[in-house]
Amino acid sequence: MSIDRELLRWPLALVLSGWLVFMGQDYAETIHQRTSWIEDCKEAARGCADRKVFLALVEVVELREDAYVARKATLDHLIYGDSSELRPGETISVIARFDPEQGVLVEEWLEHHPWREAKEALGFAGLGLSVLVLLVGFRRGPQGLEERA
């Protein structure tokens, strides 16, 4: 008895989808573990003396006189440091350390990303181009999807 190879597409799709869901859950857990220690240290900074936090490409969401709040995905981090040259909405990268005396995050190194807004605009333009490629480059044929070029 021969099996129609076309029918094997469905179990294969199921296996690949399952693999992606498994990987996605595992990855989300890994990210959670990678960030949860920062929250733990905020609660008890003395136990985390001089541990460093690397925050790449975070958004400045609030400015204070001697500190600023940087947002990484769903988490906000209050960082003590010079806020005079920052503006809300700006993207920065920061290395901060836990100060055991004050129990807070203190900025050690900061990088501005002045081209970030231009990059975001290019991202939207790229999204539009991608949709165009999808619409122009593919079509539905009688035996499945087809490519035009």
Place this chain on the structure above:
Amino acid sequence: MADLVTHIGLAFLVKGLTRKPHTASFVLGNVLPDLGGRAIGMGLTLLVHQGAPVPEDLIFGFGVLHLPLGILALCGLLALPFRRDLRRSVFLNLLGGCFLHLALDLLQRHTGTGYPLLFPFTTWHWELGLIGSEATVPVSVPLLLAGAGLWWRRVGRSVDDQRSDEAGRVLGADEQG
């Protein structure tokens, strides 16, 4: 991640230089890691900040679509609805596009992080760190114009001519019929 316009421009440039077919799949492959692995997560994060109850697992989980083994599964999944004789070529072009995307991204430098290339087997992460994360911005539009122009001269025009010929043949057959 480098910007999307640079990724698209590079994809056209490669297809223009190699004169190989399946441009659409290759270009799509070049944007897939950012569309699947970044854009969805960013959109969900925006919803969270608007007060929507989005589970964190969902926000971060899409990140695997920017990693090699996630990409492999995604390309396999996307190739399945294609016509049987095209499936292998579409899969390989999607995959090739995705890996060109990753190669370009790996040139970048991010503070304290890299790409966990062997996830889920290890969380070891790496990147070359040769250019800043916005270094491609000034070259993106010229690269797109050069890539698309070269592709059109060497590949696109012949595809267009081929289509015109086919349309002419169909029209001729209709007239004869």
